[in-house]
Amino acid sequence: MKPLRLIFMVWLWLFFVMFMAVPLYAVLSRGLSPALIVEALASPLYREGLLNAFKIALVTTGLVFLIALPPALLFDRFEFPGKSLVNGLMMIPMILPPFVGALGFQQIFGHYGVVNTLLGALSVGPVDWLGGDGRFYAVCVIEALHLYPILYLNVVTALANVDPSMEEAARNLGAGRWRRLSRVTLPLIRPGLFAGGSLVLIWSFTELGTPLMLGYNRVTTVQIFNGITELDGNPMPYALVALLLLFSGGLYAASRWFLKGGGTDGAMLMKGAGGRAAKFLTGLRGWLAAGVFGLITLAAGLPHLALVAMAFSADWYGTVLPSGWTLMHFQGALSHEIVVPSILNSLKYSSLAMLICVATGIPAALLLVRWKSRWTPVFDLMIMVPLAVPGIVIAFGYLGMCARYPWLNTLFDPVNNPTLLLAAAYAIRRLPYLVRAVCAGLEQTPVVLEEAARNLGASRLTVLRRITIPLIAANVVVGVLFVFGFSMLEVSDSLILAQKAATYPITKAIFELSQVLGQGTFLACAFGVWAMLFLACTLGAAAILLGRKLGSLFRF
Amino acid sequence: MIKVELKGVGKTYTAGVPVLKDISLTVQPGELFFLLGPSGCGKTTLLRLLAGFLQPDSGTIEFDGQDVTRLAPEKRDAGLVFQNYALWPHMTVFENVAFGLESRKIRGEMREKQVMEALDQVKMADYRERKPASLSGGQQQRVALARAIAFKPRLLLLDEPLSNLDAKLRDTMRSEIRRICKSTGLTAVYVTHDRREALSMGDRIAVLHQGCLEQIGSPEMLYRAPATRFVAEFMGSANLFPVTVTALVNGSCKLDTPFGEMMAGKPSFATHPGDRLTALVRPETVRLGSVGGVNCFQARLEQGAFLGEAGIWELTAGDCRLTAHELCPPRREAGGMIQVAIEPEQIYLLEAP
Numbered sequence: 001m002k003p004l005r006l007i008f009m010v011w012l013w014l015f016f017v018m019f020m021a022v023p024l025y026a027v028l029s030r031g032l033s034p035a036l037i038v039e040a041l042a043s044p045l046y047r048e049g050l051l052n053a054f055k056i057a058l059v060t061t062g063l064v065f066l067i068a069l070p071p072a073l074l075f076d077r078f079e080f081p082g083k084s085l086v087n088g089l090m091m092i093p094m095i096l097p098p099f100v101g102a103l104g105f106q107q108i109f110g111h112y113g114v115v116n117t118l119l120g121a122l123s124v125g126p127v128d129w130l131g132g133d134g135r136f137y138a139v140c141v142i143e144a145l146h147l148y149p150i151l152y153l154n155v156v157t158a159l160a161n162v163d164p165s166m167e168e169a170a171r172n173l174g175a176g177r178w179r180r181l182s183r184v185t186l187p188l189i190r191p192g193l194f195a196g197g198s199l200v201l202i203w204s205f206t207e208l209g210t211p212l213m214l215g216y217n218r219v220t221t222v223q224i225f226n227g228i229t230e231l232d233g234n235p236m237p238y239a240l241v242a243l244l245l246l247f248s249g250g251l252y253a254a255s256r257w258f259l260k261g262g263g264t265d266g267a268m269l270m271k272g273a274g275g276r277a278a279k280f281l282t283g284l285r286g287w288l289a290a291g292v293f294g295l296i297t298l299a300a301g302l303p304h305l306a307l308v309a310m311a312f313s314a315d316w317y318g319t320v321l322p323s324g325w326t327l328m329h330f331q332g333a334l335s336h337e338i339v340v341p342s343i344l345n346s347l348k349y350s351s352l353a354m355l356i357c358v359a360t361g362i363p364a365a366l367l368l369v370r371w372k373s374r375w376t377p378v379f380d381l382m383i384m385v386p387l388a389v390p391g392i393v394i395a396f397g398y399l400g401m402c403a404r405y406p407w408l409n410t411l412f413d414p415v416n417n418p419t420l421l422l423a424a425a426y427a428i429r430r431l432p433y434l435v436r437a438v439c440a441g442l443e444q445t446p447v448v449l450e451e452a453a454r455n456l457g458a459s460r461l462t463v464l465r466r467i468t469i470p471l472i473a474a475n476v477v478v479g480v481l482f483v484f485g486f487s488m489l490e491v492s493d494s495l496i497l498a499q500k501a502a503t504y505p506i507t508k509a510i511f512e513l514s515q516v517l518g519q520g521t522f523l524a525c526a527f528g529v530w531a532m533l534f535l536a537c538t539l540g541a542a543a544i545l546l547g548r549k550l551g552s553l554f555r556f
Numbered sequence: 557m558i559k560v561e562l563k564g565v566g567k568t569y570t571a572g573v574p575v576l577k578d579i580s581l582t583v584q585p586g587e588l589f590f591l592l593g594p595s596g597c598g599k600t601t602l603l604r605l606l607a608g609f610l611q612p613d614s615g616t617i618e619f620d621g622q623d624v625t626r627l628a629p630e631k632r633d634a635g636l637v638f639q640n641y642a643l644w645p646h647m648t649v650f651e652n653v654a655f656g657l658e659s660r661k662i663r664g665e666m667r668e669k670q671v672m673e674a675l676d677q678v679k680m681a682d683y684r685e686r687k688p689a690s691l692s693g694g695q696q697q698r699v700a701l702a703r704a705i706a707f708k709p710r711l712l713l714l715d716e717p718l719s720n721l722d723a724k725l726r727d728t729m730r731s732e733i734r735r736i737c738k739s740t741g742l743t744a745v746y747v748t749h750d751r752r753e754a755l756s757m758g759d760r761i762a763v764l765h766q767g768c769l770e771q772i773g774s775p776e777m778l779y780r781a782p783a784t785r786f787v788a789e790f791m792g793s794a795n796l797f798p799v800t801v802t803a804l805v806n807g808s809c810k811l812d813t814p815f816g817e818m819m820a821g822k823p824s825f826a827t828h829p830g831d832r833l834t835a836l837v838r839p840e841t842v843r844l845g846s847v848g849g850v851n852c853f854q855a856r857l858e859q860g861a862f863l864g865e866a867g868i869w870e871l872t873a874g875d876c877r878l879t880a881h882e883l884c885p886p887r888r889e890a891g892g893m894i895q896v897a898i899e900p901e902q903i904y905l906l907e908a909p
Contacts, residue, residue: 163640165638165639165640165642166642166644168607168609168629168636168638168642169636169638169642169643169703170644170655170659171608171609171629171630172607172629172632172634172635172636172704173630173635173655173656173703173704173707174630174631174633174656174659174660174707175630175655175659176630176659179659183655184644187644187646188644188645188646190646
């Protein structure tokens with residue numbers, strides 16, 4: 001075997017064993033004990049938590065389908081004014097971290113919030129939106145408004161790939177609009193629906209930040225989070241994490257299996273001669289179509305708009321708009337003792353994550369695309385596994401592995417300096433996206449360019465350094481920006497792994513600030529605005545570099 | 557069985573270049589009618605207008621006197637066989653073929669019977685539970701045809717149905733399709749760019765060129781008596797050369813040609829001595845070797861191509877070129893002179909110079 005390839009393979013194996021296999025083993029070996037699982041399921045508290053997690057996942061996924069399908073169909077079928085603009089706006093929620101949105105949401109629907117003030121003006125008594133089941137639905141709505149772009153992108157792509165003659169044939173045989181949709185189009189895009197839907201389902205099932213921020217505690221993820229501090233006395237979180245992992249892993253495996261056995265490829269690849277001309281909607285109908293997109297974007301952005309308003313407001317209590325404006329909170333946020341260190345921490349963790357991703361992702365992509373061997377399917381599985389493993393599971397696994405093996409505890413020292421573990425957690429969960437971006441670059445680069453260099457006497461390493469990497473540089477940069485941007489605002493891993501104030505990254509600092517009474521919420525909002533600006537800049541850069549292909553990163 | 561009438565149909569896409577200009581034609585009930593032309597001539601647009609996927613900018617389309625110009629495709633009852641077959645990969649052969657009946661609320665035994673009839677017609681009954689992906693190209697073709705006829709449409713439309721098949725399969729499918737059209741008695745409109753398909757299968761052919769109707773007629777008429785240079789060349793290889801009428805004698809014309817003086821049959825249109833016309837001579841009617849009689853001249857054998865059952869010769873006489881096809885070609889050496897003869901009735905005169 002060629003030495004370079006061997007080095008890459010060994011490095012990949014080491015990385016995955018250390019940061020994926022060992023932590024998962026540490027969790028499963030303790031959590032999968034039948035006695036513990038029975039105990040967890042016997043406890044009404046944990047049973048309710050699991051049930052609620054399922055309910056959140058199902059309701060959120062249902063909402064996502066309701067939100068994403070109509071605009072995806074509109075986008076595919078029609079031309080209307082401002083189409084590409086509103087389509088771009090639809091992606092905004094991806095970059096609006098839902099857990100800071102929760103702060104704004106509470107301002108809008110809180111007891112003395114915007115909606116109740118408006119109702120009060122109409123002499124309708126205040127409604128307790130967040131009481132009773134309200135908090136549950138708030139979690140679902142916020143998550144759905146954050147996650148719908150995943151399904152939207154999948155569906156739009158799937159629709160664009162369906163041969164127009166598939167629908168024309170149904171029309172020709174007398175099928176009306178709804179029959180064409182239900183019998184032909186939807187079955188044909190089922191892989192896309194399933195891919196997007198299962199990502200959303202896993203994501204919302206394991207989301208920690210949103211329920212935590214909204215104070216919805218009767219859900220497994222929050223129960224795990226709250227159980228971490230007393231882990232020595234109560235091993236129950238191990239069982240809960242194992243259950244989360246089994247569910248998401250099973251769902252992921254099912255979707256992979258389903259996508260392989262789908263058998264609808266035939267309709268996707270052949271292209272009709274003419275292609276479909278999208279129908280042009282003019283006048284009112286055109287504006288209505290654009291309005292659908294605008295409304296969704298507005299609804300998704302509203303909590304964050306409220307967040308921005310809160311960050312600038314002197315006081316906002318029982319009024320529709322803040323009763324005064326100030327820049328004080330921005331100053332306050334920056335001068336708070338945990339804020340500036342947290343920004344530095346996040347920069348440190350994210351940069352390291354970025355480096356780890358590049359060092360792992362490029363070799364992985366090469367092994368997947370260029371240097372295929374009988375190990376290729378194994379590596380493929382290895383790279384994609386993190387998609388199925390929720391952040392909370394990985395973070396918990398790191399703690400579990402350090403608790404189990406004292407020498408690892410000495411090595412990583414998670415309590416005092418979680419830098420390496422946090423960076424690894426950030427990196428490994430975003431690795432699939434980076435590998436995908438790099439693979440796309442490799443697939444678009446003709447092999448002959450590399451062969452030409454070897455023919456002229458260059459070694460494999462020289463070819464890599466002088467030819468391959470320069471040619472795929474744009475894809476690597478995009479992947480890296482993506483890793484960096486999302487690491488900066490990562491929630492689950494950050495909340496769990498950063499245990500001392502001095503090591504907090506941005507997201508944990510925002511969470512801690514929001515828990516401080518008095519001006520804390522306003523400071524958290526101001527800080528959240530800073531963070532969102534930051535993410536928008538990195539993703540904007542990625543979008544410019546990658547163009548329209550940004551969506552390809554969010555597919556299976 | 558319906559009559560299809562197009563009256564002054566025109567279509568322009570957004571680019572402003574007209575795709576179809578003022579097309580008027582009638583397809584008789586039960587006829588297998590061909591739309592023939594090179595790519596980009598508008599024939600597929602015309603077929604999509606008939607299917608209802610496009611609306612003309614001007615003119616009307618009538619099925620048996622009923623104006624269907626604005627009728628939605630799903631209400632037209634015009635079964636279309638797509639070029640790429642467009643079989644739904646998620647449905648079995650049976651489900652594909654049953655779809656049109658389902659749309660028309662035909663259920664139970666009746667549906668079963670009609671689907672199986674259609675599958676029998678195309679000899680695919682044994683494959684009813686298979687998915688399209690497991691069928692060969694020719695089998696998919698048959699299923700697509702069965703799907704288009706199973707619901708007993710008023711009209712059958714075929715969009716280059718054989719273009720994705722290999723040459724041998726094409727030959728068998730040609731006669732199959734014609735047999736099915738004739739046995740069901742369906743009025744059918746068939747789009748192709750392959751003149752052999754049109755000549756061998758069609759009752760009548762409309763030749764389209766740059767969005768205009770060049771000529772409509774039987775295969776034989778289009779081949780032997782083309783109305784324009786374009787049709788003459790599109791329907792088969794053609795020798796075209798300018799001639800001048802010098803005299804009219806007893807129902808034949810005396811011509812001045814680049815190959816010398818020749819006699820030809822009198823054209824269908826009125827001519828007078830001095831008219832400048834174009835003569836069409838099909839290469840297979842050019843006779844080579846020691847032949848005598850009228851219209852004989854000497855030519856040089858420039859080069860030949862041996863095709864097995866036939867030979868193609870390039871000849872020059874003066875500065876004019878001539879192509880000849882010969883069945884059972886004898887050995888000939890390029891570079892020599894040879895005697896050439898064209899019988900007067902094999903010279904067809906076109907009005908255009």
